[in-house]
Amino acid sequence: MTSEWRRFTAMELVEQLSGLHAELTILGPDALAGRHPGEHADNLACGVMAQPGSTEAAAALIRWCNDNAVAIVPQGGLSGLVGGNVSHAGEVILSSARLNRILAIHPEEMTVEVEAGVPLESLQQAAAAHGLTTGIDLGSRGTATIGGMVSTNAGGILAFRNGVMRHQVLGLEAVLPSGDVLSDMTRVVKVSAGPDLKHLFIGGEGAFGFVTRVVLKLEPQRPHRATALLGVTDATSALAVIRHFRTRSAVTLEAAEMMWPRYIRDCAALKGFDLSWLEDDAAALLIELSAETVEAATAALEHGLETLWEAVDLKGGLIAQSLDQAKKFWDMREDSGFYYAAIPSAPSFDISVPPTYLDAYVAGLHARLQAIDPTYDAYVYGHVADGNLHLTLIRPGPLPQTELLAVEDAVYAGIRDAGGSFSAEHGVGVEKRHGYETNVSPEKRALAHVIKQAVDPKGVFNPGKVPF
């Protein structure tokens, strides 16, 4: 795949691109040499990065690349976990780094117009000045950009309540492979005005164009919170806790994050977090509620736990007594890379199944892994309310290819029949190609191909990635 694109050296590209547009910054191999490549070592491998400061500058770059059959790799905050931003010699990175303006916040409408390169946390901070926040939140909020979250249809912590990025986007502007600009910056929820093509770019992983601007919904901040870490037997118990709090009208469930036993125990041991309150073999459920006051949230939490204690057979519980303690709970869940020190490059996965199927899935997964190798085990944790699990094989990687494929098949088994997804919120990138090819129907893959060919006939956008 790489060679056919290698029409120019990096230095030739820098020279060719440098005069294209006044608002276009071009960085070459030297400028990129010292940069952290983000979550994949090869993200910056091509050695050429274009940073447009405007939609027009992006369009000029894209038009040049399309005319010259030079491949483009769109990049945001480089927090993607599946290699969707990997670049190769001869390609040009198209970075949203300079598209970093919050264009307009409409507090009464609870919407925001934002450029694609704005990090999620920056947007959350700007919205907070109006008592608002984003309807989507995730652990990598400090680096993940809005454009990247659009391109991967990011999910995160609040998806059980607010849906995923696709449900938060009202309007979108993107530059097409031709260099034409598709501007569809609606700020309303009701649009039935012909095919809604913005959804091609949401979850499109950079295959169809470069997202430059987005209109997002916002929602009221709910700062008055209570947080608990509970011992639960299984996902079924966790779902009973979730159902209890979701049906109480005086509180809002803000998070329900579950950490299966081995994850919570190894993580707590590493961080020196006391788990003596948690009964043996129990998993941990992080619950966060909001209400009109902190006291009301705490009272609802305490009252709910009294009701639930025997009904759900809770295995211990800890209510955060301070923001600092709540942050310690969250750190265990969000610092989910803790294990990579011991198991570098361990294969990891991100799947979703209907929540009621979680326990059967996890039990089956362990059995399938052990059928491959009796010593295999996995860290399991994730967004239990929407059925999204993250899984990491407790074994340093990379595995030999045949063994990796066997593990992948073990992870994906039964998911499609259960109505789930082999990739829930991380995307496909280059690393989940096997999953895509074995879990997405031939008809759907063929249709994706046909549309890719129509929209990007030269295939300049993110070649080698989905739809392959």
Added chain:
Amino acid sequence: MTSEWRRFTAMELVEQLSGLHAELTILGPDALAGRHPGEHADNLACGVMAQPGSTEAAAALIRWCNDNAVAIVPQGGLSGLVGGNVSHAGEVILSSARLNRILAIHPEEMTVEVEAGVPLESLQQAAAAHGLTTGIDLGSRGTATIGGMVSTNAGGILAFRNGVMRHQVLGLEAVLPSGDVLSDMTRVVKVSAGPDLKHLFIGGEGAFGFVTRVVLKLEPQRPHRATALLGVTDATSALAVIRHFRTRSAVTLEAAEMMWPRYIRDCAALKGFDLSWLEDDAAALLIELSAETVEAATAALEHGLETLWEAVDLKGGLIAQSLDQAKKFWDMREDSGFYYAAIPSAPSFDISVPPTYLDAYVAGLHARLQAIDPTYDAYVYGHVADGNLHLTLIRPGPLPQTELLAVEDAVYAGIRDAGGSFSAEHGVGVEKRHGYETNVSPEKRALAHVIKQAVDPKGVFNPGKVPF
């Protein structure tokens, strides 16, 4: 457009299609002669209707039509208001009438798998047995089918809270123009598994294939309600009322429907509804709340109105004292065709703007209409919380073409710049073609064309409709 498709007479088509598949019912001109054509007189004009009883039967029909370059017009409940189901001689109607099974309700997951021909109200009744209901509701619930609602990205009463059809669909199965079946019946909210092509069919108005099955979210029924009809000066006042109730955690806002002065007065006069409580020149706002009991809902409504009375300068109000009275309020809003007896074929529109722009829009609209003809006025009503207005010119139609275009331009003026949509929930069909061509950017229309050409190269699906 018609003639190029007229390869076969209706009777020839009936003969050709009749043996195609055991689960395919074919109705000819005689069988269709007595049928009500639904909301457009020409819906059944082609005289041939295929009713598949399974996805396979639909695929057989579609494959035959594609092979023989015979145009297909997908039809559901025929409640569409923009002529998206109009058929012509030589075409074949592909009806979802026999795809009318509710396949599975998953109460714990709050999802349902349903065939495309199920009417919304039938689904609501089946879900009610589990204490659940659909997250979307609209006046034509008795006839509108799930497949039709998908194809037009229907909105309705609850969109301000739950989004539109696009936000309610988790999974979808459709037959492509090739006859291949795209089956993507996921039941989870988090999917980032390559391009999410189901969104081509949602709001696609039958241009890309035939929707056969859908997975929808459900939500808990909230039967304990209180309903009021309030006098308000303008949309700004209505939005203040809405904001009040939306920020109260003990109640849920179930509806906020506004009827501008001329609509409510003419409708009430026709129905013999006493409006003596409503101050002159005031508009009416229908508000419905739910809570844990009817008493709690009523108390919250009464308390809220006390608070709001002076702050918002309400112009009168009536709290429904019975379900029967609440139904009378709703009848005025939902029987919005009352005016067609006096103004048959009056031009009507369905637009959305950001809610804070509603008053400026309505004022501008009246000025623009009167600039065309000083006697022009419009009925204005709709879903005020999401900025979706329905507009009907108070003048029998059809207007002469040049005058109609002038009225359309007056209706659409400023909407795009304001971030709204010239068509909010009815779609484009054949009747909003001018709106599509003048309000959707050339780049977006061109992209829609390119994708249509790629997916349906012979153009057999719903020719003459959007994307044109």
